[in-house]
Amino acid sequence: MKILVTDDISPLGLAQLEALPGASLVVRTGLSEPELMEEIRDADALLVRSQTQVTERVIEAAQRLRVIGRAGVGVDNIDLAAATRKGVVVVNAPDGNTIAAAEHTFAMLIASARYIPQADASIRRGKWDRKSFVGVELRGKTIAVLGMGRIGTEVAKRAMAFGMRVLGYDPFLTEERARELGVIRKSLEEAIAEADFITVHTPLTKETRHMLNRDAFARMKEGVRIVNCARGGIIDEEALCEALASGKVAAAALDVFEQEPIPADHPLLSFPNVVVTPHLGASTHEAQVNVAIDVAAEVVRVLRGEPFRNAVNMPSLTKEQKEVLEPYLLLGEQLGLFIAQLVDGSIADLEITYGGQLANYDVAFVTRTVLKGLLGYRHGDEVNYVNAPYLAEQSGLSVRETKQPRSKVYTNLLALRVRSEDGEHRIAGTLFNGFGPRIIEIDGYSVDAPPQGKILFTRHVDKPGMIGKIGTWLGNADINIAGMQVGRKETGGEAVMLLSVDRKVPEDVLAQIRQMEGIRFVRAIDL
Numbered sequence: 454m455k456i457l458v459t460d461d462i463s464p465l466g467l468a469q470l471e472a473l474p475g476a477s478l479v480v481r482t483g484l485s486e487p488e489l490m491e492e493i494r495d496a497d498a499l500l501v502r503s504q505t506q507v508t509e510r511v512i513e514a515a516q517r518l519r520v521i522g523r524a525g526v527g528v529d530n531i532d533l534a535a536a537t538r539k540g541v542v543v544v545n546a547p548d549g550n551t552i553a554a555a556e557h558t559f560a561m562l563i564a565s566a567r568y569i570p571q572a573d574a575s576i577r578r579g580k581w582d583r584k585s586f587v588g589v590e591l592r593g594k595t596i597a598v599l600g601m602g603r604i605g606t607e608v609a610k611r612a613m614a615f616g617m618r619v620l621g622y623d624p625f626l627t628e629e630r631a632r633e634l635g636v637i638r639k640s641l642e643e644a645i646a647e648a649d650f651i652t653v654h655t656p657l658t659k660e661t662r663h664m665l666n667r668d669a670f671a672r673m674k675e676g677v678r679i680v681n682c683a684r685g686g687i688i689d690e691e692a693l694c695e696a697l698a699s700g701k702v703a704a705a706a707l708d709v710f711e712q713e714p715i716p717a718d719h720p721l722l723s724f725p726n727v728v729v730t731p732h733l734g735a736s737t738h739e740a741q742v743n744v745a746i747d748v749a750a751e752v753v754r755v756l757r758g759e760p761f762r763n764a765v766n767m768p769s770l771t772k773e774q775k776e777v778l779e780p781y782l783l784l785g786e787q788l789g790l791f792i793a794q795l796v797d798g799s800i801a802d803l804e805i806t807y808g809g810q811l812a813n814y815d816v817a818f819v820t821r822t823v824l825k826g827l828l829g830y831r832h833g834d835e836v837n838y839v840n841a842p843y844l845a846e847q848s849g850l851s852v853r854e855t856k857q858p859r860s861k862v863y864t865n866l867l868a869l870r871v872r873s874e875d876g877e878h879r880i881a882g883t884l885f886n887g888f889g890p891r892i893i894e895i896d897g898y899s900v901d902a903p904p905q906g907k908i909l910f911t912r913h914v915d916k917p918g919m920i921g922k923i924g925t926w927l928g929n930a931d932i933n934i935a936g937m938q939v940g941r942k943e944t945g946g947e948a949v950m951l952l953s954v955d956r957k958v959p960e961d962v963l964a965q966i967r968q969m970e971g972i973r974f975v976r977a978i979d980l
């Protein structure tokens with residue numbers, strides 16, 4: 454198993470990966486895209502920070518990649534859509550560098566408020582200039598924190614400790630949470646208009662790109678100070694340069710840039726009141742150890758097939774959720790696989806009903822397992838839990854989840870209904886205490902069978918001799934019957950039969966059974 458590491462990641466984290474049986478760790482930093490495409494070809498896992506650009510071409514070049522681990526928060530250097538299409542899980546380590554980034558934000562804020570780098574440089578030039586570097590105090594000033602997530606919240610707490618009035622803007626910040634933190638909740642417009650300091654802590658998304666643009670600068674107070682230790686691109690650098698040139702912005706402290714490394718002749722670097730660092734927010738010993746340990750543990754979990762917490766391109770299951778839902782993950786996949794074998798032609802839509810107590814859980818992951826079973830029957834190993842919803846969408850399959858918490862008969866119920874060119878099929882299963890997962894209904898007939906192994910499924914006229922004749926055909930073909938289940942709605946009507954057999958019933962035997970008088974439907978199911 455090859456684990457490729459292409460950025461500087463603490464050896465304390467990598468040790469966990471090295472300890473994986475059969476793992477070979479390959480550390481190669483500073484690769485060009487073609488070099489990375491070559492190196493990733495036979496890798497099972499890739500670990501990066503923000504420097505490696507994991508493009509669509511890189512992901513497409515990978516033949517056996519299962520997981521990309523980001524030792525840090527931001528995943529804008531990874532083509533998530535391409536990873537999802539390819540079925541590669543992307544995990545990150547969102548908690549380990551929060552404090553480092555929050556402290557760096559404050560270091561930058563104070564450095565720019567008190568001209569520390571400029572004063573330091575002046576002394577080194579042989580001067581003792583005490584007039585040019587008169588700064589401003591933080592106490593009593595208003596700071597707008599745009600993005601009140603992990604880092605924004607820590608920055609807000611530190612700002613309060615400095616006696617600042619803190620305005621928070623974040624679509625997910627509730628009034629209650631703001632009150633709890635001592636933050637005044639504001640709209641973006643209000644926050645930027647009232648603030649003496651503005652610091653951004655959002656991810657870079659379509660909505661946040663150039664959140665601070667010309668328009669925004671125009672609404673700000675004269676002499677406002679700007680900090681960006683989140684992502685380059687949240688601030689429009691051209692607009693910032695204009696605002697610095699006009700004096701609207703008194704100072705800016707930037708750790709991140711639209712282009713990294715920032716070109717040496719970038720106009721921002723010509724302003725003496727701009728303080729810059731080369732994306733150092735997460736660069737503390739503690740943070741680097743934290744993120745490396747966290748991401749390596751996540752990657753190990755993915756590679757071992759254990760529940761992971763911080764997937765960026767699929768829902769994660771906590772250990773507790775996994776304990777409750779695990780049997781349903783298996784049941785869902787088996788029911789999906791079973792129903793796929795009942796259907797002829799392309800499936801237009803799928804309805805998944807979650808009944809009883811199951812309806813009270815977040816079942817997004819169970820739906821993925823159903824899709825994996827259903828689509829995997831036709832598409833094979835290409836389908837996994839990451840790309841199953843994408844592949845469903847691509848194939849025009851509409852998926853509907855319904856919940857019925859008040860199921861009268863079963864404590865828990867998982868039912869699938871598919872509609873295809875040849876009509877409709879339905880299958881339902883449950884988890885019987887002590888008996889594990891069971892199929893309890895097929896196409897409206899009650900049955901009771903474990904969803905596993907090789908099964909011969911028939912629908913036939915309910916009359917004497919049918920079961921015996923089918924048994925004879927199987928006996929002639931030397932196929933042993935291990936178990937049998939029959940079901941019917943009324944005597945003499947239609948009946949169903951599920952025979953557990955020791956090997957898959959071959960096509961020629963199926964053809965013989967299909968020709969029997971009274972046989973309406975026959976399928977060899979392989980679970």
Ligand SMILES: NC(=O)c1ccc[n+]([C@@H]2O[C@H](COP(=O)([O-])OP(=O)(O)OC[C@H]3O[C@@H](n4cnc5c(N)ncnc54)[C@H](O)[C@@H]3O)[C@@H](O)[C@H]2O)c1
Nearest residue numbers: 527554600601602603604623654655656660682683734735
């Ligand atoms: N400079 C560095 O080295 C460094 C280190 C760590 C993190 N970061 C960056 O800092 C940023 C914040 O990280 P975090 O761990 O706090 O992330 P987080 O996910 O905990 O917080 C981000 C917050 O932004 C909010 N948000 C999203 N869109 C928004 C919008 N349009 N307007 C306002 N708020 C919006 C979210 O609701 C969330 O609360 C990320 O961009 C991350 O990549 C940089």
Ligand SMILES: O=C(O)[C@H](O)COP(=O)(O)O
Nearest residue numbers: 502503504525526527735
């Ligand atoms: O998003 C992050 O975690 C930070 O930007 C840190 O990036 P780095 O790991 O490249 O320092």
